[in-house]
Amino acid sequence: SQSTLNGFNFAYSQQIDVPYHIQASSNLLNWENIYSGIGIGQPTNFTYSASSNCPVRFFRVVSP
Numbered sequence: 001s002q003s004t005l006n007g008f009n010f011a012y013s014q015q016i017d018v019p020y021h022i023q024a025s026s027n028l029l030n031w032e033n034i035y036s037g038i039g040i041g042q043p044t045n046f047t048y049s050a051s052s053n054c055p056v057r058f059f060r061v062v063s064p
Helices: none
Strands: 002-004 007-012 019-025 034-036 046-048 058-062
Touching: 007 058
Parallel strands: none
Antiparallel strands: 002 007, 007 046, 019 034, 019 058
């Protein structure tokens, strides 16, 4: 993972045809879905654009 001027970028792996969500939180207690998809079985990159109204942001990838 890395932080750039354009935002925060990280890579993750997924299983083929398995639904998943990328979630974000500012406090590790309340999570919101910011992206949903179906796994393609290959490493994938995700970039979250920087936001000045949320200086701290945590991310996780979950599958129902």
